[in-house]
Amino acid sequence: MKNLVIAVDGPAGAGKSTIAKIIAEKLNINYIDTGAMYRAITYKCLKNNIDIENEEHVIEIAKSTDIDFRDNNIYLDGITINDEIRTIEVSNNVSNVAKIKEVRFLMVDVQREIGTRNSVILDGRDIGSYVFPNADYKFFLIATPEERGNRRYKELCEKGYNTTLEEIIADIIKRDDIDSSREFAPLVKAEDAIEIDTTGKAIEEVVESVLSKIK
Numbered sequence: 001m002k003n004l005v006i007a008v009d010g011p012a013g014a015g016k017s018t019i020a021k022i023i024a025e026k027l028n029i030n031y032i033d034t035g036a037m038y039r040a041i042t043y044k045c046l047k048n049n050i051d052i053e054n055e056e057h058v059i060e061i062a063k064s065t066d067i068d069f070r071d072n073n074i075y076l077d078g079i080t081i082n083d084e085i086r087t088i089e090v091s092n093n094v095s096n097v098a099k100i101k102e103v104r105f106l107m108v109d110v111q112r113e114i115g116t117r118n119s120v121i122l123d124g125r126d127i128g129s130y131v132f133p134n135a136d137y138k139f140f141l142i143a144t145p146e147e148r149g150n151r152r153y154k155e156l157c158e159k160g161y162n163t164t165l166e167e168i169i170a171d172i173i174k175r176d177d178i179d180s181s182r183e184f185a186p187l188v189k190a191e192d193a194i195e196i197d198t199t200g201k202a203i204e205e206v207v208e209s210v211l212s213k214i215k
């Protein structure tokens with residue numbers, strides 16, 4: 001049977017990963033957090049004191065990095081990672097890593113390889129528009145920057161990070177801007193994607209909207 005591919009794109013904090021994870025469980029398919037891949041490369045660069053502005057060095061790091069997903073966990077050079085890639089420092093730098101075309105080629109190869117092996121739901125920025133233009137289903141989640149900032153702020157506070165709502169909203173707006181305006185595979189709604197405005201909607205409500213479209 002053909003593998004099922006579901007693309008979930010949209011700006012930061014729209015609820016993509018939360019919704020994609022639940023759908024993956026309900027449909028018993030794999031979940032790939034493609035943002036985590038760009039975050040992992042960024043984390044490794046920062047850890048190795050690589051200047052993110054130096055594209056050649058960032059590309060070298062990306063080429064010598066092994067990224068894989070097993071049991072819905074991301075592995076960086078064989079070691080599973082999670083909270084260390086969600087820090088504010090990584091968030092502040094990730095869009096400048098993700099705009100490098102060569103880095104994207106490497107990540108997209110991994111994403112396509114996994115997508116041709118198994119049925120998957122992937123969340124990101126360019127899944128429906130570039131990585132899997134023939135995906136079976138494409139969703140584009142949006143919400144106001146204030147709501148997205150509030151959600152992310154709450155999440156970071158619960159994890160004990162010392163930050164402010166203003167800082168989080170500013171990061172989200174800046175990342176959306178870099179992600180939407182980059183030259184190669186920018187954040188964009190695929191023409192045939194179903195847009196869902198999640199502002200003011202509970203997680204369960206969004207899950208229901210998505211599931212109702214999947215036959």
Ligand code: CDP
Nearest residue numbers: 012013034035038094095098124125126175
């Ligand atoms: O969870 P959040 O929305 O904050 O971000 P993420 O999904 O973890 O993605 C982090 C960053 O990776 C984004 O801001 C983009 O710069 C980049 N990214 C991308 O360029 N393409 C993707 N398919 C996924 C993420």
Ligand code: CDP
Nearest residue numbers: 012013014015016017018151155201202203
């Ligand atoms: O992956 P993305 O950056 O699009 O967003 P997320 O990490 O899935 O969601 C950000 C936060 O918003 C999480 O803490 C979710 O629990 C929360 N959320 C929400 O409150 N209501 C929704 N409809 C979706 C997500």
